[in-house]
Amino acid sequence: MSNSSSNIVIHWFRQDLRLADNPGLYEANAQGKVLPVYILDDENAGDWKMGAASRVWLHDSLAKLDQSLSGHLKLFVGDALKILPQLVKDIGAEAVHWNRCYEPWRIARDEKIKKSLRDMGIDVQSHNGSLLWEPWTISKKDGTPYKVFTPYFKKGCLGAPEPRAPIARPNRISYAKPGKLNGEVALEAMNLEPEIRWDKSIRDAWRVGEDAASDALETFVQDNLHQYKKGRDFPASGATSRLSPHLHFGEISPQQVWGRIRREEAHAGSSDLQHFMSELGWREFSYYLLFHWPTLPDKPFNEKFKAFPWRNAKRPLQKWQRGQTGFPIIDAGMRELWQTGYMHNRVRMVAASFLVKNQLLHWRHGEAWF
Known part of the structure; x- marks a missing residue:
């Protein structure tokens, strides 16, 4: 569809917090006036919602993205299945673009959103940006x-x-300017930062x-x-x-x-x-x-591990989490992770192997901590 000065087109940012090489944003900008949107959807994520450190990174990344978008990024919190169709109605958007994600819960949600919007007569397009x-x-x-x-x-x-x-960064983005939207929140109201400010040391180590x-x-x-x-x-x-x-x-x-x-x-x-x-x-x-x-x-990829006798031992898990196992390379890596949010790949492999193969603790404990 050709660009029209009257078309309002939503680009739904997800795991594509950038302007350069962003196929969804590029196509939305070519189609009309762009309304850039981000939705923090913990409701559909369920058990797979972001951890605390990821939320801190997200907070700072959204702030940077909004600067790049000249303050036009619209933020929402809640069920994207409800928020996106209602937003389309509220602003009279004619199209919605996003870049695909591949986690099972996102695929299931996105298919429902796509059907809902198409049933409304909305042009919906997803792209590969990841x-x-x-x-x-x-x-x-x-x-x-x-x-x-x-x-x-x-x-x-x-x-x-x-x-x-890669696709070049847009030279110019024509923005839709609908004013304050129903359900729109400020970045600080998304509560991405921790109440107890343990995040200072990792923020000092990060460039976002x-x-x-x-x-x-x-x-x-x-x-x-x-x-x-x-x-x-x-x-x-x-x-x-x-x-x-x-x-x-x-x-x-x-x-x-x-x-x-x-x-x-x-x-x-x-x-x-x-x-x-x-x-x-x-x-x-x-x-x-x-x-x-x-x-x-x-579920395990290999069926024979279904009945594996994992231990349920809190003390060894706590020592592993705190970098108190007594094995210097593991403890150094776990402490570095806590202080900087980073651990070298080789150290991650050693720490994971120790947790699972030496301590016989379920890998999901490690997943949850990381």
Whole structure:
């Protein structure tokens, strides 16, 4: 549909808190006057709602995003199934765009929202702004999904078409200006920050937002990418990218990261670059498995672990959480996590292995703490 000065088009921000390489925002801006919206939907998330540290990051990321949107971001709290259709009615929006998410609860909710809006005669479009290869685009020759990473990545992903090039940041966004909206809240009213202010030390360690994500990528490419293959194995080396939270909240897209690594590969290729690109592949694989086996958060991937005799022991769990196990590398990692919100990948692997294999405590205790 062509741009019309009278069309109001909603872009629903989710895990895409950026302006550059944002397909949903790009298409909404091409279609009419944009109303940028974010909905904190704990009701549909249920047990999978964000933890406290993630909420602190989200608070600061939304603040940065609103600055980039010249103060036009509209915030809501509650059930998106109710909020979005009502918002469409209130402002007379003709279309809604969003970038897809892949967790089971989000897929189920989004399908209902899409049907509800289309039943109202609204143009609804979803886009890929979060993955290099969406789960349904990669399969074995017999059409079934992969279960093992190496063939998934080498045969499936690298044998598929190259990920699309990033989309440029809009030169200009034409905003809808409906005034104060029913149900709209201020950022502070979302209660994303903790009442007891334990967050100071992690905020001191964080740089949040789209610009920070772009800087982190460039710093990694210039300083650490070419020593990544060996350097990533040593927690003290600082050779990792630190891009994980930026990718999770969508402050940078995997297409932007992949494209930058490809440019560096053309300039000065090495096995370090290939190793880092395979790490991006692991991120893809986790979403791939979750899409094809949506019971993964609740049931073991391997059926034989259904009856595994997990221990129910509070004291060992508390010592692990507090970094008091007596094993220096585990304790250092757990304390770093508490103070900075970060733990090196290799230390995460050791800490997780200790919890599950040595202490025989259910992995979901670890998931809940992280």
